[in-house]
Amino acid sequence: MRWSQYFLYTLREDPADADVISQKLMIRSGMLRKVAAGIYTYLPLGLRSLKKLEIIVREEMNRAGAIELLMPAIQPGELWMESGRWKLYGRELLRIKDRHDRDFLFAPTAEEVITDTVRDAINSYRQLPINLYQIQTKFRDELRPRFGLMRGREFTMKDSYSFHVSWESLDETYEKMRTAYSRVFTRCALEHVPVEADTGNIGGSASHEFMVLAKSGEDAVVSCPNCKYGANIEKATSTFFSDEPEPAPMTEIAPLHTPGTQSIDDVGKFLGKPTSQLVKTLVFDSDQGCVMVLVRGDREGNLIKIKNYLGAEWLEMLPDSRFENETGGPVGYCGPVGTKAKRVLADVSLRAQKNWVIGGNKPDTHLGGANPGRDFAEPEYGDFTTVFAGDPCPRCGTPLEIYRGIEVGHVFKLGTKYSEKMNCTYLDEGGQRQPMIMGCYGLGIGRTVAAAIEQSHDNDGIIWPMPIAPFEVVVTQIGREDNVRATAEDVYRKLIDAGIDALLDDRDERPGVKFKDADLIGFPLRVAVGAKSLANGQIEWSLRKDRAKQLGASADVIMRVADEVRGRRV
RNA sequence: CGGGGUGUAGCGCAGUCUGGUAGCGCACCUGCUUUGGGAGCAGGGGGUCGGAGGUUCAAAUCCUCUCGCCCCGACCA
Numbered sequence: 001m002r003w004s005q006y007f008l009y010t011l012r013e014d015p016a017d018a019d020v021i022s023q024k025l026m027i028r029s030g031m032l033r034k035v036a037a038g039i040y041t042y043l044p045l046g047l048r049s050l051k052k053l054e055i056i057v058r059e060e061m062n063r064a065g066a067i068e069l070l071m072p073a074i075q076p077g078e079l080w081m082e083s084g085r086w087k088l089y090g091r092e093l094l095r096i097k098d099r100h101d102r103d104f105l106f107a108p109t110a111e112e113v114i115t116d117t118v119r120d121a122i123n124s125y126r127q128l129p130i131n132l133y134q135i136q137t138k139f140r141d142e143l144r145p146r147f148g149l150m151r152g153r154e155f156t157m158k159d160s161y162s163f164h165v166s167w168e169s170l171d172e173t174y175e176k177m178r179t180a181y182s183r184v185f186t187r188c189a190l191e192h193v194p195v196e197a198d199t200g201n202i203g204g205s206a207s208h209e210f211m212v213l214a215k216s217g218e219d220a221v222v223s224c225p226n227c228k229y230g231a232n233i234e235k236a237t238s239t240f241f242s243d244e245p246e247p248a249p250m251t252e253i254a255p256l257h258t259p260g261t262q263s264i265d266d267v268g269k270f271l272g273k274p275t276s277q278l279v280k281t282l283v284f285d286s287d288q289g290c291v292m293v294l295v296r297g298d299r300e301g302n303l304i305k306i307k308n309y310l311g312a313e314w315l316e317m318l319p320d321s322r323f324e325n326e327t328g329g330p331v332g333y334c335g336p337v338g339t340k341a342k343r344v345l346a347d348v349s350l351r352a353q354k355n356w357v358i359g360g361n362k363p364d365t366h367l368g369g370a371n372p373g374r375d376f377a378e379p380e381y382g383d384f385t386t387v388f389a390g391d392p393c394p395r396c397g398t399p400l401e402i403y404r405g406i407e408v409g410h411v412f413k414l415g416t417k418y419s420e421k422m423n424c425t426y427l428d429e430g431g432q433r434q435p436m437i438m439g440c441y442g443l444g445i446g447r448t449v450a451a452a453i454e455q456s457h458d459n460d461g462i463i464w465p466m467p468i469a470p471f472e473v474v475v476t477q478i479g480r481e482d483n484v485r486a487t488a489e490d491v492y493r494k495l496i497d498a499g500i501d502a503l504l505d506d507r508d509e510r511p512g513v514k515f516k517d518a519d520l521i522g523f524p525l526r527v528a529v530g531a532k533s534l535a536n537g538q539i540e541w542s543l544r545k546d547r548a549k550q551l552g553a554s555a556d557v558i559m560r561v562a563d564e565v566r567g568r569r570v
Numbered sequence: 571c572g573g574g575g576u577g578u579a580g581c582g583c584a585g586u587c588u589g590g591u592a593g594c595g596c597a598c599c600u601g602c603u604u605u606g607g608g609a610g611c612a613g614g615g616g617g618u619c620g621g622a623g624g625u626u627c628a629a630a631u632c633c634u635c636u637c638g639c640c641c642c643g644a645c646c647a
Binding site: 009010011012013014015016017019036037089090091092108109111138140142143144146151157159199218316317410412440442476478479480509510511512513514515516517519520528530531532533540 | 571580581582583595596597604605606607608609638639640641643644645646647
């Protein structure tokens with residue numbers, strides 16, 4: 001491709017509304033153009049990277065035995081009513097009416113359509129397992145799209161769905177998919193880590209997320225530096241608490257006058273105790289009713305864990321205005337003793353502790369020496385708090401570390417959640433009708449490209465890993481002399497003939513502009529042809545990574561460059 | 571959905587308080603000079619000032635309504 005004939009225009013200044021580096025660089029380098037909030041045009045340069053990643057994903061999916069198909073982006077609401085998700089999915093689901101006033105939606109995922117497809121075609125255990133995938137545009141009407149391709153509304157995702165007669169068979173495919181995902185990210189030179197994850201709205205029994213570690217990541221990931229334990233912070237557990245009961249005897253329960261101490265920090269300061277020796281009371285509202293959750297004063301409640309424990313569809317902090325009514329205690333002084341709350345949960349870290357300091361359910365009053373079982377009903381114990389950095393690993397006890405990560409892939413064991421609701425069954429050896437056991441596997445195409453940029457850039461621009469670089473080499477023609485022009489043209493031709501994906505910068509621009517653009521776009525290799533070195537019969541090449549310039553005769557440089565490219569393709 | 575901000579040329583911004591012929595930088599066009607890290611000079615083109623209504627002799631500027639976008643929060647296969 002000749003740049004002078006191409007559709008590629010860079011921006012000298014950062015776009016005003018870009019909030020992460022990958023978005024800034026993609027817009028500045030002419031890869032991406034915003035059309036509306038969370039909705040983008042992939043310009044020719046950006047599309048090249050996406051398509052290259054898609055090819056890699058296809059190769060790995062096919063290698064793992066998955067079969068490609070393409071389902072509609074616009075789907076009938078009917079199927080989603082059948083699965084129950086028409087109601088469950090909130091405002092994030094973009095609902096559309098056609099001219100006959102029938103319900104449709106722009107799909108955020110495709111469990112319903114694939115299940116509908118498979119139940120029609122497959123009737124026998126002999127036809128299973130099967131693993132089908134597509135690479136398709138999805139839409140999720142995010143409340144707040146941001147971070148460019150990392151959290152758009154319209155986005156491209158590879159999604160696969162597998163169908164099985166047994167959990168063992170699902171396990172096999174699940175492992176194959178995990179391996180395939182790791183291979184995809186490794187080929188893109190992405191430092192990634194698979195972690196245990198919550199199954200969220202999709203549901204299912206097990207789930208792993210593939211995280212690319214990056215400062216700008218939206219998720220927090222807990223990871224053990226010693227063993228392989230890794231988990232999303234929503235899900236991560238630790239063993240920081242002791243289950244050994246305190247030897248101390250129970251003391252008398254006694255009110256403490258604690259005026260003006262609504263926060264746990266205030267109470268600690270007022271009483272001269274570390275917050276770890278206090279008990280914090282949280283109150284939530286959910287579809288299962290109001291619950292009180294007790295956690296150690298220095299710990300944070302984990303909404304996901306609580307929600308899962310309750311089996312609730314939704315859970316949120318109870319608004320202050322409803323506190324008195326639901327618990328009988330004022331905000332800041334609420335507690336389990338004499339509360340109106342019907343269910344009281346307590347984090348396991350409290351189980352061994354005695355003589356709690358806790359809200360007294362009266363203004364300006366806390367209680368000391370409160371003991372469950374004696375002063376109030378024994379609460380339901382469980383893991384309801386979020387892991388902190390330094391907490392011991394649940395598997396090996398090593399202090400855990402916390403990182404930021406970008407979720408680029410997510411695999412789920414769905415089980416029979418959809419097959420049962422949608423009657424997707426097969427006949428087993430005994431002629432019995434059985435629901436198929438399902439798995440599903442998502443991989444964000446745009447997000448992965450964005451993650452690659454987040455992980456690989458410098459002050460001057462992107463530094464592409466070879467496999468997803470929009471072009472592998474830029475041939476920069478410096479100056480307009482005939483021999484420069486001819487040599488650049490010749491080098492470009494020969495690289496193309498050697499199967500190298502090269503772009504010839506034949507624009508009528510000054511050298512500085514061309515170099516800056518090349519750095520910004522981040523071509524992994526650059527070949528520069530200019531009168532200066534050409535006078536000695538030499539041309540120059542360098543890697544974007546280190547920019548170390550090397551000179552040589554053009555035939556040698558072409559060979560070297562072609563070798564470098566091939567060596568880095570993976 | 572709550573709080574805050576913003577909308578002026580393709581991009582980045584000033585002008586709004588205090589109403590009086592719409593500006594700057596980048597990009598674009600022409601010419602000359604320049605040519606190995608975002609050139610200089612001269613000339614030029616391009617804007618319903620987000621939209622609607624109102625006040626006024628006069629509105630980018632004041633008032634009302636509305637829409638888009640951004641940030642924080644809640645939310646998130």
